Amino acid sequence: MSEENSRSLESVRFAKPRPYLHLIPDELLIEVGKYLLPTTKPPLPSLQPHFENYRHPFGRRGNYRDYISFRESCHKVSCLLKPIDKDFEIEIKSKEGLEKWVNAPKEKLDNVIRLRLKFTLDPSDDIPTLSSRYWTEFISLLLKLPNLVELYLTATPFCYHRNPAHIFPLELPDSVENPLPSIISFANEVKCRACAEHLTRLSGCMTNLRYMKCTSQDSVSDHDVGEDFEPYDFMLSNHTPKLETLYLKYWDLDTFDDGPLWELHEGAPDLKRLIYSSHAIEYPYTLRQRAMLEAVRQDNQWQFEVGTEKGEHLSLNGTLTTFAQEWSQFDKMEEFDPGLVLNIAQYYTSTIHGLAPKRGSEPTNPYTLQPVPSEVLDQIHIVHPEEYERVFKEAMVEATKIMKANWTSLKKVYWWQDRHKRPTRDYLRWTAVIVEDGPSTEGHTDGNLVDVMIEGSQKMYHDLIWSDDGTIPPDVETALDDIHLG
Ligand SMILES: [Zn+2]
Numbered sequence: 001m002s003e004e005n006s007r008s009l010e011s012v013r014f015a016k017p018r019p020y021l022h023l024i025p026d027e028l029l030i031e032v033g034k035y036l037l038p039t040t041k042p043p044l045p046s047l048q049p050h051f052e053n054y055r056h057p058f059g060r061r062g063n064y065r066d067y068i069s070f071r072e073s074c075h076k077v078s079c080l081l082k083p084i085d086k087d088f089e090i091e092i093k094s095k096e097g098l099e100k101w102v103n104a105p106k107e108k109l110d111n112v113i114r115l116r117l118k119f120t121l122d123p124s125d126d127i128p129t130l131s132s133r134y135w136t137e138f139i140s141l142l143l144k145l146p147n148l149v150e151l152y153l154t155a156t157p158f159c160y161h162r163n164p165a166h167i168f169p170l171e172l173p174d175s176v177e178n179p180l181p182s183i184i185s186f187a188n189e190v191k192c193r194a195c196a197e198h199l200t201r202l203s204g205c206m207t208n209l210r211y212m213k214c215t216s217q218d219s220v221s222d223h224d225v226g227e228d229f230e231p232y233d234f235m236l237s238n239h240t241p242k243l244e245t246l247y248l249k250y251w252d253l254d255t256f257d258d259g260p261l262w263e264l265h266e267g268a269p270d271l272k273r274l275i276y277s278s279h280a281i282e283y284p285y286t287l288r289q290r291a292m293l294e295a296v297r298q299d300n301q302w303q304f305e306v307g308t309e310k311g312e313h314l315s316l317n318g319t320l321t322t323f324a325q326e327w328s329q330f331d332k333m334e335e336f337d338p339g340l341v342l343n344i345a346q347y348y349t350s351t352i353h354g355l356a357p358k359r360g361s362e363p364t365n366p367y368t369l370q371p372v373p374s375e376v377l378d379q380i381h382i383v384h385p386e387e388y389e390r391v392f393k394e395a396m397v398e399a400t401k402i403m404k405a406n407w408t409s410l411k412k413v414y415w416w417q418d419r420h421k422r423p424t425r426d427y428l429r430w431t432a433v434i435v436e437d438g439p440s441t442e443g444h445t446d447g448n449l450v451d452v453m454i455e456g457s458q459k460m461y462h463d464l465i466w467s468d469d470g471t472i473p474p475d476v477e478t479a480l481d482d483i484h485l486g
Pocket of ligand 1: 158159160161192193194195196
């Protein structure tokens with residue numbers, strides 16, 4: 001059933017043996033076969049956050065071609081080496097591929113544990129008819145895969161939107177009549193924004209879903225949405241009570257307001273890992289971290305304020321303590337990355353900021369939440385990059401301790417660091433690991449026996465962190481504006 005070109009074993013079993021190969025000892029042939037087996041397998045689940053744009057997990061699947069062609073080389077080798085059924089991870093890349101799998105025998109379908117859908121219709125196709133037909137076929141295929149664990153929707157033939165464009169004309173299956181209990185991991189990474197929003201609702205059938213990658217649903221129509229719904233409000237109307245990991249992409253939305261918090265908690269109260277990425281909706285879909293954490297050191301104490309990058313609107317203001325307390329309603333959360341860019345406001349280093357501000361001038365640091373008070377400006381330290389990093393790490397440790405003191409389930413927090421002035425968006429992403437019952441360090445305000453280890457940073461440069469999932473809207477905004485104004 002594979003789409004790869006390999007001859008079936010039956011056809012070569014009677015082929016002439018390769019000269020000399022049959023003279024090689026069995027043990028050596030078996031060793032060669034082992035050597036040809038792929039050494040790496042993608043983990044299950046294999047989902048990555050939107051900004052971790054590494055090679056797609058499906059591109060990292062084991063390559064069995066060398067093993068198979070060696071096995072097919074002669075009858076003796078084919079008897080010595082075990083057959084490989086590599087159809088447990090399937091990628092459907094064409095209409096023919098979909099038809100083939102829809103009609104596959106049960107024993108083949110029973111083997112499938114991972115599936116990626118990756119094809120679209122051609123513009124010349126009868127799109128209204130075919131999108132509907134393939135949707136029905138695809139849902140019937142899902143229902144015939146009892147052991148499917150992970151599903152990727154990367155590109156689909158279902159993308160057809162009548163006016164108004166944000167309405168998805170295809171009916172979602174009923175979750176009671178059509179449960180998909182085996183799926184624990186689901187990524188919706190399609191480009192069409194309306195599909196990115198609607199197809200995520202397929203998760204409603206995945207009664208045991210634990211890992212999900214998706215975009216927020218900020219422009220779709222929803223019958224359950226009340227009158228006060230504004231287009232572009234943050235929405236994630238999922239019912240996924242067993243969800244543990246959420247990689248969530250959003251645009252210029254207020255993700256930190258009470259509404260989003262409530263929605264997230266309502267749909268997935270037991271989240272253990274939440275990783276946000278906020279992207280520009282225009283090409284090249286750059287990661288745009290807009291939430292800030294400003295750190296100021298006074299009298300040897302760090303003070304932290306959450307806020308928003310200049311010109312952006314997020315419901316973020318107040319202390320880090322309050323922020324952590326609000327979010328601590330997720331009382332199972334262990335790993336949290338809200339995309340906060342940490343700024344140590346009194347410290348400047350030329351590799352990041354260029355020149356330091358002068359007294360009486362506007363601060364040149366573009367990330368400062370408010371004009372720096374003059375008494376703080378007096379304490380500006382222009383430091384070498386190494387010293388800047390040392391102080392930055394000190395601030396991360398303190399910020400992490402405040403988070404932990406107010407949100408006891410946390411085990412890992414991520415902090416972002418700007419690498420360059422705007423408009424470039426290059427970051428470092430730091431991991432702060434919380435070690436409970438670690439050795440007590442003196443001088444900490446919370447007094448908890450908590451130690452924090454700062455792990456090496458990930459370089460998050462544009463080439464890696466762009467994401468075009470859900471970015472090409474089929475006039476969704478226009479349609480919504482019409483409704484909203486009308
Ligand atoms: Zn679409």
